[in-house]
Amino acid sequence: MNCSVKKPEEEEEEEEETTWRDKPLHGMYYRQIEEVAGIKKTYQWLNKAGLTDSTEALIMAAQEQALSTRAIEANIYHSRSDPRCRLCKEAPESVQHVVAGCKMLASSAYMERHNQVAVIVYRNICTQYGLEVPKSQWDIPPKVVENGKAKILWDFSFQTDKQLLANKPDIVVMDKEQKRAVVIDVAIPADANIRKKKHEKIAHP
Template sequence: MWLNKGNLTANTESLVVAAQEQVLPTRQLQTKIYHTRNDPGCRLCKDTPETIQHIISGRKQLVGSTYTEPHNHVAGVMYRSLCDEHGLNKPQHEWKAPGKVNENDHAKILWDFYVQIDKHVLANQLDIVVVDKESKRATIIDITVPNDYNIASKKREKIEKYLPLGKEIEKRWDRRAMVFPVVIEWWSITGARVTLENIADAKETDDRTKPSPNSINDITFGNTSG
């Protein structure tokens, strides 16, 4: 987007490009390339080489704080788009957190929603759930913003993580459920499957066809009668 609009200062643009090209003066680069340091260790973690990949997604001290901002922003963009698609009200400001439940006669969208069940599952805190009242379907949307080297594994991880919960939702909510992971790498969103068309295509999968559990795109399960 910023390449098309050209609204960044020269200093900011050079910083972004340097980060994308992984030529920022990290301690790993100073040690291995410039030979101006003897210790490539991260200045925060101390015991891990300080690379660009480590800085943007590998520092355990930043999990749950700094690393959640990109995730929350992507989730917010998707939430607002889904509200438009289903004719629901949305927060006036893009940085305002949505309410937990947003509903009309046709659909219901749950945001950062905790599903209370008796059975133990790997995860029951959901980013976004879209409940289509007319088709009786629930789409579990989980978002992750990983580094570029583990995108495929993150897709599979999200599906496996929420598969048991999806089965429980089908039983308790009496509707077909689907897990739809949205994976956007840090450096670019040009290849990310985040459009509403992707979600719509996933919803409209033939009810008689059950995707393979090995699929990394989307998974439906349970009753296939619709």
């Protein structure tokens, strides 16, 4: 008869893990991403980013909605009466709202973040096909680059037979050797909005 007995330390670790997951605030981020993203890959930056303890703690606090926003001050600390965002004056000013939900930041901060991610993808594609890579990661790529292997289009508007609102994908790769085109459209949603954004991209091309 085989019986496995857990060490007291293992039991304590399991109990602690279960406890923080169930907490309404500290377990919120984990619950949001648990079903839409790989947990191990999501937390790879903890081992690879080389951040200081204070920076890492600040990012983790933001992920757990634990920064002192106006919503926290109004609903948790009760130090103010109005929880609304100081920019748009509409939705409660939570971390989630500031990071990905404020209409006043959509055309500036959110767009800059989106483009920075798209440029990383673009640079890797250019390297793969032997095309010239922009010298700086901050440079806006040219609309069209081309060689004998491929043509890469950046933020290029297409004329279509059927009218489409979204006719300007971030990147289009035209592989001349394989005679195929790949459309790449980048999205940087909040973790809780991954499924919603994926549905939008598929349903409204």
